[in-house]
Amino acid sequence: MAKLLVLYKTPTDASAFDAYYTETHIPLAKAIPGLRSYEVSRGAVASPAGESGVHLVAILTFDSLSDLEAGLGSPQGQAAAGDLPKFATGGAELLMFETQDA
Amino acid sequence: MAKLLVLYKTPTDASAFDAYYTETHIPLAKAIPGLRSYEVSRGAVASPAGESGVHLVAILTFDSLSDLEAGLGSPQGQAAAGDLPKFATGGAELLMFETQDA
Numbered sequence: 743m744a745k746l747l748v749l750y751k752t753p754t755d756a757s758a759f760d761a762y763y764t765e766t767h768i769p770l771a772k773a774i775p776g777l778r779s780y781e782v783s784r785g786a787v788a789s790p791a792g793e794s795g796v797h798l799v800a801i802l803t804f805d806s807l808s809d810l811e812a813g814l815g816s817p818q819g820q821a822a823a824g825d826l827p828k829f830a831t832g833g834a835e836l837l838m839f840e841t842q843d844a
Numbered sequence: 845m846a847k848l849l850v851l852y853k854t855p856t857d858a859s860a861f862d863a864y865y866t867e868t869h870i871p872l873a874k875a876i877p878g879l880r881s882y883e884v885s886r887g888a889v890a891s892p893a894g895e896s897g898v899h900l901v902a903i904l905t906f907d908s909l910s911d912l913e914a915g916l917g918s919p920q921g922q923a924a925a926g927d928l929p930k931f932a933t934g935g936a937e938l939l940m941f942e943t944q945d946a
Contacts, residue, residue, distance in 0.1 A: 743883075747849070747901065749939075768946045781845075783941035790925075790938055799849065799941055801903070823892075836892055837851075839885035839901055844870045 743778075744807040744840045746814070748800040751832035756797060762829040763798065770825050773818040776809040777802055797832065807840050845880075846909040846942045848916070850902040853934035858899060864931040865900065872927050875920040878911040879904055899934065909942050 753759040763782075772780060783799040804810040813819050826834055855861040865884075874882060885901040906912040915921050928936055 745883075745885075745901075745903075772946065780946040781847075781943045782946045783847075784944045785942055787939050787941045789940070794939055796939055799847075799939060800946070801847075801943070837889050837896055837898055837901060838891070839889045840887055841883045841903070842886045844874065844882040844884045844902070 744804045744810045744838070746800075746802040746804070746810055747835075747837040748802070749796050749835040749837075750798040750800075750830055751834065752795055752797045753829070753831040755831070759797065759829055759831070767822070767825055767829060770818070770822040771800070771802065774802070774813040774822055775816050775818060776804050776813040778805060779803040807838070810838055846906045846912045846940070848902075848904040848906070848912055849937075849939040850904070851898050851937040851939075852900040852902075852932055853936065854897055854899045855931070855933040857933070861899065861931055861933065869924070869927055869931060872920070872924040873902070873904065876904070876915040876924055877918050877920060878906050878915040880907060881905040909940070912940055 750759070768780075771777070780803070781801045787794045787796040787799055804813060814823065852861070870882075873879070882905070883903045889896045889898040889901055906915060916925065
């Protein structure tokens with residue numbers, strides 16, 4: 743399997759972020775070809791020290807890294823990526839990797 | 845469900861990190877009560893810009909945030925957390941959150 747992690751840093755307006763993410767971004771991301779599962783954080787993203795600076799975490803799972811790359815390179819993937827600047831006012835860190843069970 | 849993400853930043857000695865993580869840290873973390881699944885990245889952790897600065901990602905899944913917190917607070921959880929300074933020479937970012945399907 744392979745995963746795309748998206749760590750959205752605290753936005754300038756959390757309510758506006760949440761509304762846009764749910765209503766507009768999720769439907770765009772769900773359309774990415776090859777997407778097997780799509781989980782998002784609910785509520786606070788905590789760190790051991792307290793505030794994490796991360797507002798929302800998205801975990802998108804694909805069958806393989808090549809499927810992930812093909813998905814992001816597709817028109818639907820490009821549309822979802824191109825949507826980020828419209829709401830991710832705190833910035834976003836994207837991480838892509840293959841996974842295995844520990 | 846709830847997840848603990850651990851983002852290990854690039855260590856000073858990647859080979860030493862990998863050996864210690866596999867041989868010592870994984871067995872400690874697997875002993876945490878309530879742990880339902882434990883996935884780790886395999887190979888490079890990429891970002892769209894190229895180098896991500898992250899060497900390894902661990903995704904630990906629990907049934908709930910309270911199970912996650914109880915697991916980390918247990919003797920086994922404290923042992924695993926206390927092990928981090930022994931090998932995470934680049935530092936590590938820990939994020940804890942509930943998840944839902946998008």
